[in-house]
Amino acid sequence: MGRDKFARQSLGPSLHSHIKQARVLMVGAGGIGCELLKNLALTGFGNIHIVDLDTIDLSNLNRQFLFRHEHIKKSKSLVAKESAGKFNPHVNIEAHHANIKDPQFNIDWFQSFAIVFNALDNLDARRHVNKMCLAADVPLIESGTTGFNGQVQVIKKGRTECYDCNIKETPKSFPVCTIRSTPSQPIHCIVWAKSYLFTEIFGISEDEAPELDHTESSENAEEIENLRKEAQALKNIRKSMGLEEFPKKVFEKVFKEDIDRLLSMKDMWANRRAPEPLEWEKLTQEALGVGPTVAQQDQSVWTTSENFVVFCDSLRRLSNRLEELRANANVGNAPPVLSFDKDDVDTLDFVAAAANLRSYIFGIETRSKFDIKQMAGNIIPAIATTNAMTAGLCVLQAFKVMKDEYDKAKMIFLARSVDRVISSEPLHPPKPECPVCSVAQTKLEVDTSRATLKDLVENFLKLELGYGEEFSVSTDAGILYDPELDDNLPKKFSEVGIKGDSFITVIDEEDDNPRVNLVLSIAEKPISEGDKVINLPTKLEIPRKPKADVAATNGNGITATNGVQDSLSDGFKRKREAEDLSNEDVQRRKMAKVAEGGPSKVPAPVDDVIVLDDDGSAGHIIIDDD
Ligand SMILES: Nc1ncnc2c1ncn2[C@@H]1O[C@H](COP(=O)(O)OP(=O)(O)OP(=O)(O)O)[C@@H](O)[C@H]1O
Ligand SMILES: [Zn+2]
Numbered sequence: 001m002g003r004d005k006f007a008r009q010s011l012g013p014s015l016h017s018h019i020k021q022a023r024v025l026m027v028g029a030g031g032i033g034c035e036l037l038k039n040l041a042l043t044g045f046g047n048i049h050i051v052d053l054d055t056i057d058l059s060n061l062n063r064q065f066l067f068r069h070e071h072i073k074k075s076k077s078l079v080a081k082e083s084a085g086k087f088n089p090h091v092n093i094e095a096h097h098a099n100i101k102d103p104q105f106n107i108d109w110f111q112s113f114a115i116v117f118n119a120l121d122n123l124d125a126r127r128h129v130n131k132m133c134l135a136a137d138v139p140l141i142e143s144g145t146t147g148f149n150g151q152v153q154v155i156k157k158g159r160t161e162c163y164d165c166n167i168k169e170t171p172k173s174f175p176v177c178t179i180r181s182t183p184s185q186p187i188h189c190i191v192w193a194k195s196y197l198f199t200e201i202f203g204i205s206e207d208e209a210p211e212l213d214h215t216e217s218s219e220n221a222e223e224i225e226n227l228r229k230e231a232q233a234l235k236n237i238r239k240s241m242g243l244e245e246f247p248k249k250v251f252e253k254v255f256k257e258d259i260d261r262l263l264s265m266k267d268m269w270a271n272r273r274a275p276e277p278l279e280w281e282k283l284t285q286e287a288l289g290v291g292p293t294v295a296q297q298d299q300s301v302w303t304t305s306e307n308f309v310v311f312c313d314s315l316r317r318l319s320n321r322l323e324e325l326r327a328n329a330n331v332g333n334a335p336p337v338l339s340f341d342k343d344d345v346d347t348l349d350f351v352a353a354a355a356n357l358r359s360y361i362f363g364i365e366t367r368s369k370f371d372i373k374q375m376a377g378n379i380i381p382a383i384a385t386t387n388a389m390t391a392g393l394c395v396l397q398a399f400k401v402m403k404d405e406y407d408k409a410k411m412i413f414l415a416r417s418v419d420r421v422i423s424s425e426p427l428h429p430p431k432p433e434c435p436v437c438s439v440a441q442t443k444l445e446v447d448t449s450r451a452t453l454k455d456l457v458e459n460f461l462k463l464e465l466g467y468g469e470e471f472s473v474s475t476d477a478g479i480l481y482d483p484e485l486d487d488n489l490p491k492k493f494s495e496v497g498i499k500g501d502s503f504i505t506v507i508d509e510e511d512d513n514p515r516v517n518l519v520l521s522i523a524e525k526p527i528s529e530g531d532k533v534i535n536l537p538t539k540l541e542i543p544r545k546p547k548a549d550v551a552a553t554n555g556n557g558i559t560a561t562n563g564v565q566d567s568l569s570d571g572f573k574r575k576r577e578a579e580d581l582s583n584e585d586v587q588r589r590k591m592a593k594v595a596e597g598g599p600s601k602v603p604a605p606v607d608d609v610i611v612l613d614d615d616g617s618a619g620h621i622i623i624d625d626d
Contacts (some may be wrong), residue, residue: 003088007044011399018402020046022114027051027100027129029080031382032143033119034064035391037080040117041088043395048091049113052077053099063384101128106501107443107521110136115398118142119391123168127436130155130163131503134437135521139401141394147380148416150390154397154409160427162437180227181262182272186359186367187375193354194340194376197254198347200234201241201315202322202338230258242323247312251280254354259361275361283308295349298369302353304360311353317346342377351376389414389422432546439505439517440542444534445525448493448500451533457481457489460534461506465518465542470509475502482509493522500524508545515542 008016024045026036029052040048054076056067066083067076077095085093098104110116110132118140120126126142133140133155140155142163155162178184179192237249259277262268269275287305292313294306302310318338325336340347348369355376356366367375374381393412400409410424430437444460453473461467472482480488480496488496498504502522508514527533 003042004044004090007042011044015399015403016044019399020044022402023047023049023112024398025049025051025110025113025116026119027116027125028119028121029064029066029076030054030060030119030121031063031384031387032145032391032394033076034066034080035388036117036119036143036394037066037084037093038087039391039395041084041091041093044088044091046091047094049094049096050077050080051096051098051100051105052080053097063382063387065384100125103501105132107132107136110138113138115401116140117394117398119394120144126163131436133157134162135441135503135519141398141401143390143394145382145386145390145414147383148386148414150386150393150412150414152390152393152397152412154401154406154411154427156401156406157437158430159406160409161430162434164436165428165431165434176227177223180230181223182268183358183362183364184272186355186364186372189355189358189362189364190351190367190372190376192358193351196231197234197354198338198340198351200231201238201250202318203340204337226261230261241319246319247315248280250315251278251311255357255361256280273363275363278304278308278357278361295345295353295369298373301366301368302356304357307353307356307360307366310349311357314346314349314353318350321346340376342373348373348376386414393422435517439519440515440540441519441521442540443523443537444504444520445523445527445537446493446498446535447527447533448498448522448524450527451493452489453481453491453493453496454489455534456493456504459532460536464536465540467506467508467515468510470511472507472509474505474507480504498522513544516545518542 011019022045024040024047026033026040026048029037029050033050033052037048037050052075055073056064056071056076056079058069058072060076061067061069061072064076066080071079075095075097077097081093081095085091096105116129116133116138118126118129120129121144126144130140130142134157137157140163142151142153142155144151153163154160174188174191179188179196183189183192234250234253237246237253240246240249255278259275263274263277283305287309290305290309292309294302295310295313322336322338325338329336338347340351342348352367352369352372355372358364359366393414397409397412400406406427409427411427412422412424414422432438457473461471461473469483473480475496475498477497479485493499500522501524504520504522506518506520508517525535527535
């Protein structure tokens with residue numbers, strides 16, 4: 001009771017009773033989710049639904065404080081409900097151990113909430129919830145953290161940018177020539193060891209590795225051909241796996257012969273430091289007395305001979321493992337392979353030592369195994385404090401949303417900074433060219449067992465809505481109809497995978513004054529014989545697309561690079577191109593270049609610029625209920 005009294009005093013009676021009665025949804029019960037659920041329960045939100053598809057892992061326990069050792073392998077959402085329920089017995093929590101993309105969580109279900117909180121770790125689920133909240137016209141508080149960086153964004157249909165208004169960049173890939181011929185940073189050598197050398201020896205093929213960009217231009221085509229030959233020669237060496245001379249063969253191939261070949265291309269080294277090949281015999285001598293246990297020292301930077309010893313030893317360990325798998329494999333099955341896993345010590349030792357040996361050759365700084373683990377595993381450690389701050393800011397923004405004070409709501413950024421840790425900017429209006437939110441949207445009642453695509457295209461879109469000839473119809477699965485693709489017209493909705501709660505997008509492709517995209521959400525409705533099989537229950541107006549010049553103002557949300565995991569992508573950082581900003585904006589915005597590695601153990605994104613928005617007017621965020 002006491003807590004309730006204080007919450008009432010600080011929030012005011014009206015907001016307090018509003019949040020007590022409202023139903024809210026929290027998607028994701030991980031790092032941010034645990035903090036958020038605790039905040040929601042303690043501030044007096046009365047009805048909370050949680051959705052999480054995962055179970056608890058040992059590695060979650062250091063920051064996801066609603067979970068204890070005895071909960072490992074149990075459902076995150078159910079345990080979160082149990083633990084947070086104890087903080088406030090008056091709160092009604094419902095837990096769903098499920099994927100938020102499951103069909104049971106349809107638009108009507110989303111519509112039953114006053115507000116939705118995203119506490120997710122991947123782009124796909126975030127985009128889905130964004131789309132559902134727009135369709136249901138429910139406000140969404142989107143949040144994300146990476147290391148010391150965090151972001152909170154308020155999204156409301158028609159009033160603010162949506163999650164997809166800013167394009168998200170996909171994880172970084174590296175040109176194959178940088179990795180294979182001209183590395184200049186530790187990450188290049190790590191990607192080489194992990195995505196090229198490791199896979200060529202123990203895995204399938206380099207062509208499978210997503211971190212290598214094989215796009216050929218006329219200048220590099222010849223070199224790429226040479227690199228292919230080089231890889232083929234390595235494949236041949238693979239045949240001697242298990243033999244005594246195997247480590248020496250691999251070593252001499254990749255650290256001597258391949259380097260000698262590169263050296264012979266004089267032009268390549270005219271303006272670069274030329275690589276220096278390593279000698280097997282010389283290193284063998286130098287490494288006398290170094291034992292393989294040095295691999296356990298993961299915080300120190302190993303010497304060349306220590307890397308040499310770990311390289312040979314881990315190569316033997318992995319070869320033995322693969323040989324054993326092969327011996328036990330069933331004939332007829334695909335041959336067994338090994339894959340890199342940062343938590344698999346043999347694979348990590350190999351990648352760390354091989355990357356460092358290559359770094360010596362190219363005069364690049366070497367790294368400790370600990371650092372290499374972070375970089376190769378694309379990990380930026382989660383920081384509990386950032387999650388806690390971000391979750392707190394989510395709730396403060398939610399209060400503004402619940403009071404319908406969108407003018408006071410803000411987009412908030414957290415960053416590791418001596419200057420200002422929290423900065424903010426006002427919410428931006430929806431981007432007119434956004435393919436997700438700047439669309440006309442309506443519900444369509446359809447008898448999907450009877451309606452055909454022709455009913456939709458000819459009778460509904462052309463006759464009823466007045467579309468011309470140039471438009472396309474698609475679903476998540478791809479394009480179903482356009483003027484050149486009319487094979488599907490006789491097919492029923494059910495035959496092309498459209499059912500209740502599916503979305504259909506209609507894109508007007510007329511040159512002259514086209515309509516904005518139309519998103520139709522399908523409501524399944526049996527319709528009696530003789531009646532129209534497709535019905536529009538509410539009146540619909542489809543605005544025309546804004547003229548082309550607005551397209552240039554498209555902002556550019558950016559994800560962390562360096563192939564870092566999804567959780568940090570997801571738009572926690574925003575980068576705007578200079579030309580997008582007015583002069584005044586440019587002055588207000590603060591640019592922080594994060595150098596790779598940096599003084600901390602955290603490998604920062606490699607070569608991108610984070611633009612932090614600095615709220616020049618107010619100077620700071622007032623953490624109160626203004
Ligand atoms: N489609 C989805 N439906 C429901 N829950 C999801 C979905 N996608 C992700 N999640 C949940 O969102 C949560 C995100 O939390 P967090 O970023 O802390 O990730 P984590 O997996 O718990 O930790 P980490 O990735 O840092 O090891 C996870 O608990 C995850 O299960
Ligand atoms: Zn949008």
